[in-house]
Amino acid sequence: MLELTLDLLKAKLTVWKGCDLAKTANAVLGEGNPNAKVIFIGEAPGQKEDELRRPFVGAAGQFLNELLASIGLTREDVYISNVVKFRPPGNRDPEPIEKEQCMPWLMLEIALIKPRVIVTLGRHSLGHFFPQKTITETHGKPQKLTDSLTVFPIYHPAAALHNGNLRASLMSDFRALGEFLKNLEVGKIDN
Ligand code: URA
Numbered sequence: 001m002l003e004l005t006l007d008l009l010k011a012k013l014t015v016w017k018g019c020d021l022a023k024t025a026n027a028v029l030g031e032g033n034p035n036a037k038v039i040f041i042g043e044a045p046g047q048k049e050d051e052l053r054r055p056f057v058g059a060a061g062q063f064l065n066e067l068l069a070s071i072g073l074t075r076e077d078v079y080i081s082n083v084v085k086f087r088p089p090g091n092r093d094p095e096p097i098e099k100e101q102c103m104p105w106l107m108l109e110i111a112l113i114k115p116r117v118i119v120t121l122g123r124h125s126l127g128h129f130f131p132q133k134t135i136t137e138t139h140g141k142p143q144k145l146t147d148s149l150t151v152f153p154i155y156h157p158a159a160a161l162h163n164g165n166l167r168a169s170l171m172s173d174f175r176a177l178g179e180f181l182k183n184l185e186v187g188k189i190d191n
């Protein structure tokens with residue numbers, strides 16, 4: 001029987017035409033450690049991500065790398081993906097239908113990796129898991145999704161690039177994330 005792997009998922013996504021965005025953009029699946037305990041999920045690829053067919057490799061990705069380093073992590077330790085797998089034209093916000101059409105790809109990535117923590121970057125990603133919750137209320141505070149899976153909402157690094165207040169908030173939320181992950185490792189947190 002054919003085994004479902006991230007490589008197979010990527011190959012299937014590359015030829016998939018189930019979303020209008022796939023007519024104008026390249027497929028960008030997530031990347032990183034297939035055994036990661038933590039998945040970071042952004043909104044949609046931008047221009048650089050579309051060009052290189054890799055998530056978070058532009059300016060926001062550079063900032064994400066720095067934030068990861070600030071809590072002792074590298075991209076190789078985690079898995080990084082997006083709700084929408086194709087760049088919306090001109091980097092506009094993804095439409096609800098586009099998020100819905102791409103949703104099964106993200107669910108398959110999560111099912112394969114089986115993380116303990118999902119860090120949502122920005123409101124589109126948070127909305128995928130908790131449509132009723134706002135990022136203003138929840139950022140930096142762990143939200144239990146199931147007995148074994150916690151969502152940790154954080155602002156999107158792109159939004160914080162040019163906004164000093166958001167940047168400070170993002171950095172402080174990352175410190176809280178670092179603490180949360182440390183406690184998880186030694187079993188202090190029951191999730
Ligand atoms: N912003 C996102 O949400 N995802 C990327 O991959 C890059 C920028």
